[in-house]
Amino acid sequence: xLLCIDVGNTNTTLGVFDGKKMLxxxxxxxxxxxxxxxxxxxxxxxxxxxxINSDDINNAIIASVVPKGMYSLTSGLIKYFxxxxxxxxxxxxxxxxxxxxxxxxxxxxxxxxxxxxxxLYGEGHAVLVVDYGTATTYDLxxxxxxxxxxxxxxxxxxxxxxxxxxxxxxxEIEIKKPAGILANETVSSMQAGLVFGQIGQTEYIxxxxxxxxxxxxVKVVATGGLGRIIYPETDILEVYDQELxxxxxxxxxxxxxxxx
Numbered sequence: 001x002l003l004c005i006d007v008g009n010t011n012t013t014l015g016v017f018d019g020k021k022m023l024x025x026x027x028x029x030x031x032x033x034x035x036x037x038x039x040x041x042x043x044x045x046x047x048x049x050x051x052i053n054s055d056d057i058n059n060a061i062i063a064s065v066v067p068k069g070m071y072s073l074t075s076g077l078i079k080y081f082x083x084x085x086x087x088x089x090x091x092x093x094x095x096x097x098x099x100x101x102x103x104x105x106x107x108x109x110x111x112x113x114x115x116x117x118x119x120l121y122g123e124g125h126a127v128l129v130v131d132y133g134t135a136t137t138y139d140l141x142x143x144x145x146x147x148x149x150x151x152x153x154x155x156x157x158x159x160x161x162x163x164x165x166x167x168x169x170x171x172e173i174e175i176k177k178p179a180g181i182l183a184n185e186t187v188s189s190m191q192a193g194l195v196f197g198q199i200g201q202t203e204y205i206x207x208x209x210x211x212x213x214x215x216x217x218v219k220v221v222a223t224g225g226l227g228r229i230i231y232p233e234t235d236i237l238e239v240y241d242q243e244l245x246x247x248x249x250x251x252x253x254x255x256x257x258x259x260x
Contacts, residue, residue, distance in 0.1 A: 001016055001017060001018050001023070001052075001056045001057045001058065001059075002016070002017040002018075002057070002059045002060070002061070002250060002253060003015070003016055003017075003043075003057045003059070003060040003061075003077075003081075003083075003085075004016075004017065004060075004061055004062075004063075004246045004249040004250055004253070005060065005061070005062045005063070005064075005073070005085070006062075006063050006064075006109060006112070006245045006246060006249065007030060007062065007063065007064035007065065007066050007069065007070075007073070008030060008065060008066070008109065008133055008134065009030060009065060009066060009133070009134040010029075010030060010133070010134050010157070011027050011028065011029060011030055011225075012027070012028040012029070012030045013025060013026070013027050013028075013245070013246065014026045014027070014028070014043065014046070015243065015246035015249070015250075016047065016052055016057065017246075017250050020250070022243065022246070022247075023052055024050050024052060025243060025246065026046050026050070028042065030066055030069065031069070032066060032068040032069035032072075034069065034072055034073075035072055035076075036071075036072045036073075036075035036076040036079055037076065037079070038072075038076070039072055039073050039075075039076030039077075039080075040076035040077070040079055040080030040081070041080070043076070043080070043081075044080055044081075054080075054081065057081055057083070058083065059083065059085075059086075059253065060077050060081070060083045060085035060086070061085055061086040061087075061088065061249050061250075061252065061253045061256075062074070062085050062086070062087050062088065063088045063108040063109050063111075063112045063245065063249055064087070064088075064108060065107050065108065065109055070087070074087070086253060086256055088108040088111070088112060088249070088252060089108055090103070090104045092108075092252070092256075093255060093256065094111055094112075094115050094252050094255065095115065095251075095252070095255045096111065096114060096115050096118065096141070096145060096146070096147055097145065097146045097147065098111070098146070098147045099146050099147065099148050100147065100148075100150070106147075106150065107137075109131070109133075109245060110129075110131070110137055110139050110150065111147070112245050112248035112249050112252065113129045113131055113137075113139060113223060113244055113245055113248055114127070114129055114139050114141050114147050114248070115248045115251055115252055116241075116244045116245065116247045116248025116249075116251060117129045117141065117219075117221045117241075117244060117248075118141050118145055119247075119248075119251050120241070120244070120247060121219050121221050121239055121241075122141060122145070122219055124143070125143050125216075125217040125218065125219060126140070126141060126142050126143045126213075126215045126216075126217065126218040126219070127140075127141045127218065127219045127220075127221055128140045128141075128206060128209060128210065128218050128219070128220045128221070129141075129221050129222075129223065129244070130202060130206065130220065130221070130222045130223070130224075130227070130237065131222075131223050131224045131227070131244075131245075132155060132156065132198075132222065132223070132224035132225065132226040132227040132229075132230060133155055133224045133225070133226075134155045134157065134158055135152050135153065135154060135155045135158065136152075136153045136154065136155045136156070136198065136201070136202075136224075137150065137151070137152050137153075138150065138151040138152075138153075138205050138206065138209060140209055140210075140213060140215075140218075142213070142215060143215065143217075148213065149209060149213065151205055151209065153201060153205070155226070156175055156194055156195070156198050156226050156229075157175065157226070159194055159197075159198075160172075160173070160175055160190075160194055163190060163193075163194075170186065170190060171186065171187065173187050173190050173191060174191075175191070175194060175195070175226065175229070176191060176195070176229065177191065177195045177229060177233065178191040178192050178195070180192075181196050195229060195230070195233075198230055199230055199233050199234050202230060202234060202236065202237070203234055203236050206220055206236050206237075207236070219238055219239070220236060220237055220238050220239070221237075221238065221239045221240075221241060221244065222237040222239065222240045222241075223240070223241050223242060223243075223244035223245060224242075225242065227240055227242070228240065228242065
């Protein structure tokens with residue numbers, strides 16, 4: 001079985017695959033101060049509790065945007081699972097050409113999302129991936145499978161944190177869609193600004209990326225935990241796949257195996 005680990009700024013997501021079948025997904029808070037023993041024990045406990053035999057996990061692949069915690073994580077996999085993981089980064093053969101002046105600056109998670117969207121949803125046409133994470137990212141892959149453009153914007157939670165940390169009288173709130181945009185008190189007014197503002201941003205950026213690229217028939221795929229709030233509210237997002245990153249990692253792992 002294959003263990004895919006997506007290390008984000010806020011959460012670390014684990015996905016276990018038996019071939020192409022996903023057996024389960026699990027989330028940890030990303031903490032760079034964890035030791036290798038903590039990583040190893042926590043993962044084994046999670047898998048065993050969910051009836052996944054950790055002894056059957058014989059491969060692992062990692063995509064991380066948090067370099068500081070990687071030594072402990074990889075050491076935990078080696079010590080507790082007997083696995084030396086593949087780490088996605090510059091030089092990894094993903095099967096996707098990147099037509100950018102500084103490809104090494106593109107986050108591993110973004111390349112993984114692009115690979116997953118191209119493979120799962122982009123046959124014969126271009127894809128644009130919108131990932132609602134700590135940042136909201138937009139990644140465009142043309143109809144030949146080449147990664148050609150990227151936009152990075154503050155994510156919903158990042159914007160929310162800026163509001164309640166930067167303005168003394170604004171409270172910390174739950175991020176959800178309010179009843180309407182005509183808010184009449186503080187909490188719903190903040191929710192309206194965050195959610196409807198993100199919808200407007202999404203529609204403007206997606207339309208203009210497609211327009212400026214000159215591409216036709218672009219499939220727009222959303223992912224990321226908070227994407228579930230935005231996806232139902234705009235027709236510009238055609239697909240929502242919360243596990244897109246994990247599937248992209250599985251696809252890249254399979255491509256690595258074929259090259260061995």
